[in-house]
Amino acid sequence: MKAFIFFSLFFAVAFVSVLFNGGVCLSQTPVEFKLASQYPVGAPMHELLSEWAKKINVESKGRITIRIFPSGTLLQPPDLYDGVVKGVADMSAGWRYRPEGYEVGILIPTIMQAPSVEIATRIYEELWNQFPEIRNEWKDVKPLWLTGSVSVNIFTRKEFKKLDDLKGMQIRAPERPGATVLKDLGISPVFMSTADFPVALEKGTIDGGYGAITVVTDFKLEKSIKSVLMHHFAFTTPNWLIMNLNSYNRLTPDLKKVIDDSCDWGRKKQVELWARENERVFTHLKESGVNLVYFSTAERERFYSTVRQTHRKLVSELDGKGYPGTKILQFIEEKTRLYSR
Structure with missing residues (x-):
């Protein structure tokens, strides 16, 4: 009996030793996550995600590796959210396009009237805390951070100086709420994929586009356009990094902490990046000879x-x-007035 107790204790101690010294403990088992990104290699956001992935690898002591799949290589942009929910990717970064399960959120960019990414981010975070209807639309994933990004502007192949000049133009719109605004302004909205849009603009099949202003430089559209309306009526919010719930929950507490502790860093860096991008794009357009239109x-x-x-x-x-x-809407309008003073 004593021998049995001795060997039982011996193997128990040995098991605990293995568990906490790197044998089978999950915290010591390396994991690799797939991150599907909306951004191509070389884009500022791709560089930021790469920097974040390296930060996670270092702070997890090599136990977490994040492999980034650039735009379209693992998931197409409209599939980035659902792809994470279904586990096709462990993480994704970009914007949500589809209204299914996102009836409130799909409208936020169109009614977000903030003058800057900093204010857009601040208002969105307050919306998140104030309205459970917004939070509930993200319940199937773990949001790591959500911020504002860039202004949404109208840009055209033709020169224009006043609102009536835009009437009748065929302008590409990426989603229904924005298309509704264009239609009420007398513009004819046209729906087409992101891939088809630059070609259509270059060939003159359409008269222009409505969307995140960085689209112009991302696809080198400054060669095809002559005017950009500087009065934006939308702000692309939120721009996000999300994680599959199962991928996150299977991590040990110490690795969850590595992920969680990085979120404030990522949020801050992303806001700073989009602020620079907004300024950079408009400066570049002006230097390229594109007419920046300000109405009377x-x-x-x-x-x-x-x-x-x-x-x-x-x-x-x-x-x-x-x-x-x-x-x-009233909340957004009130906060926009408050923070724009």
Whole structure:
């Protein structure tokens, strides 16, 4: 009996020793995560994600490796969110496009009137805390960070000086809320894929585009356009990095802490990056000879009056579905005025 107890204790001690000294402990087992990105190699956001991946690898002492799949190599941009939910990728970075399960969130970029990425991020974080309807649309993933990014602008192949000059133009729109605003402004929205858009613009199949202003430089569209409207009525928010819930939950507490502790760093770096990008793009467009259009005071008020009416129409549709659309819009307008002083 004593011998049995002795050997039992011996093997118990040996098992614990192995467990905590690198034998089978999950915290000592290296893991590799697949990160599907919306950004091509060389894009500033790709460089930031690469820097973050290296940071995670160092701080996990080599136990976490993050392999980045650039734009379209693992998941297409519209599939980035669902691909993480389904486990095709462990992480993804980009924007959400599809309205399924995202009826509130798909409207946020269109009604986000912030003048800068810093203010857009601040307002979105307050929206997140204030409205559970927004948080619930992200319940199937673990958001690592969500921030504002860049302004949404109208850019055209033709020169224009006033709102009436835009009427009848065929402008590419990436989603329905933005297309609704364009239509109410007298513009003809056209839906097409991101891949087809640069070719159509170059050939003159369409008259211009509406979207994140960095699209112009990402696809070198400055050679195909002559004018950009500097009065934006939308701000691409949120821009995110998310993680599959199972991929996160199977980590040991020490590795979860490595991921969690990096989020504030990533959020701050991303806000700084998009602030620089906004400034860089407009400077580049001006230097390239693209006309940066500013409406007169009266014309600007006419423009924004139409935009505000469309915003109210869009949020009333949300109200009808049981969401607090009007309250969200009022919250954004109030905070925009407060933080823009």
